[in-house]
Amino acid sequence: xxxxxxQNRGAMKITLLGTGSPMPDPHRAGPSTLVQAGNQNIVVDxxxxxxxxxxxxxxxxxxxxxxxxxxxHSDHISDLNDIVTTxxxxxxxxxxxxxxxxxxxxxxxxGLLMMLGPxxxxxxxxxxxxxEGPGLVLDVREVSPGDSVQLGDVTLEVxxxxxxxxxxxxxxxxxxxxxxxxxxxxxxxxxxxxxxxxDADVYVQTVLREDLVRxxxxxxxxxxxxxxxxxxxxxxVQQAGQTAAxxxxxxxxxxxxxxxxxxxxxxxxxxxxxxxxxxxxILGPDLTSLEV
Numbered sequence: 001x002x003x004x005x006x007q008n009r010g011a012m013k014i015t016l017l018g019t020g021s022p023m024p025d026p027h028r029a030g031p032s033t034l035v036q037a038g039n040q041n042i043v044v045d046x047x048x049x050x051x052x053x054x055x056x057x058x059x060x061x062x063x064x065x066x067x068x069x070x071x072x073h074s075d076h077i078s079d080l081n082d083i084v085t086t087x088x089x090x091x092x093x094x095x096x097x098x099x100x101x102x103x104x105x106x107x108x109x110x111g112l113l114m115m116l117g118p119x120x121x122x123x124x125x126x127x128x129x130x131x132e133g134p135g136l137v138l139d140v141r142e143v144s145p146g147d148s149v150q151l152g153d154v155t156l157e158v159x160x161x162x163x164x165x166x167x168x169x170x171x172x173x174x175x176x177x178x179x180x181x182x183x184x185x186x187x188x189x190x191x192x193x194x195x196x197x198x199d200a201d202v203y204v205q206t207v208l209r210e211d212l213v214r215x216x217x218x219x220x221x222x223x224x225x226x227x228x229x230x231x232x233x234x235x236x237v238q239q240a241g242q243t244a245a246x247x248x249x250x251x252x253x254x255x256x257x258x259x260x261x262x263x264x265x266x267x268x269x270x271x272x273x274x275x276x277x278x279x280x281x282i283l284g285p286d287l288t289s290l291e292v
Contacts, residue, residue, distance in 0.1 A: 010177045012037040014202055015289035017053035021258045022075040029053045029286055030075050031256040033183060033204055037176035038153040044068045044183050050079035051086055056287055062091040066151050069101030070185025071169040072108055081112055088136050089123060096137045100149060102168040109140050159196035161187035163233050171196045179292050189239050194247050201292040203249040205240040206256030216259050241273035254283040
C-alpha cells in the first residue's frame with residue numbers, strides 16, 4: 001500500500017478505496033476506486049466508508065475533483081452525501097464538486113440535496129465565511145454510452161455495460177498521457193465490455209465467486225434465491241480473467257469481492273483468474289494500489 005500521489009510524473013495511480021459489497025464487513029469499505037492522474041483525483045463509485053478511505057489513501061475530501069458513478073445501486077452511492085458535505089465544509093475556497101453518472105444521477109443528487117437542506121442551512125447560519133461562498137453547489141453531468149468527458153488532462157470515454165435489470169449502467173475508459181485505465185463497474189461479459197477494456201494498461205473489474213455464493217446461499221435457506229439471483233449480473237473471477245486475456249489487457253485489478261475475500265485466501269482468488277489470464281493480477285485489502 002503506497003499512500004498519496006503517483007510517484008512518477010505522468011503516471012496514473014489506481015487505489016481500491018473499498019473492496020467490499022452490500023454485505024457489511026468491518027474490514028472492507030463499500031465499492032469505490034480512486035484514479036489519480038495529472039491534476040485530477042477521481043473517485044469512481046462511493047460505497048460506505050468511502051470518505052474515510054479517501055483520507056487513508058493520503059488525500060483530504062477537498063482534494064477530490066470528481067465523483068464518477070457506474071450505476072445507481074445503493075452500495076455504490078451510499079457515501080455520496082458524505083463526500084458532498086465534507087468537501088464543501090472543509091474547503092477554504094470551495095470549487096463545486098463534479099458528479100458524473102448515467103441518466104438518473106440528477107434525480108439522485110436532487111434528492112440528496114433535499115435531504116441535506118437542513119444541514120446546509122445550519123452551517124450557513126453558523127459560519128459567515130460559508131455564507132460568503134457559493135453554497136452547496138454541485139456540477140452534475142449525466143452521460144450516456146459514446147460520450148466523452150474531459151476532466152483536466154484526463155479523458156473519460158463512456159461505455160455501456162450489462163448489469164440488467166439495472167439500467168442504464170456504464171463503465172469508463174480513462175486516458176492520460178498515453179496510459180489507459182478501464183473501470184467496468186458491475187457487469188457480465190459483453191461486447192461493449194470488450195471495447196471498454198481493449199488494450200488497457202489496467203482493467204478494474206468487480207467480481208464474485210459462484211462456488212462461494214452457492215455455498216453461502218445453502219446455509220441461509222430463506223435467502224437462498226436472493227443470494228443466487230446475483231449470479232446472473234456480475235462477472236465471476238474467471239470471467240474477468242477471460243475478458244482481460246481476450247482483449248490484450250496488461251494488468252487485471254479485482255475488487256468488490258462477493259462473498260468477502262477472507263484473509264489468506266488471496267492466492268486462491270488470484271489463481272482462478274490466472275487460469276485464463278497470464279498478466280499481473282492485483283487484489284487485496286482496501287487501499288491496495290498500483291501505478292501505470
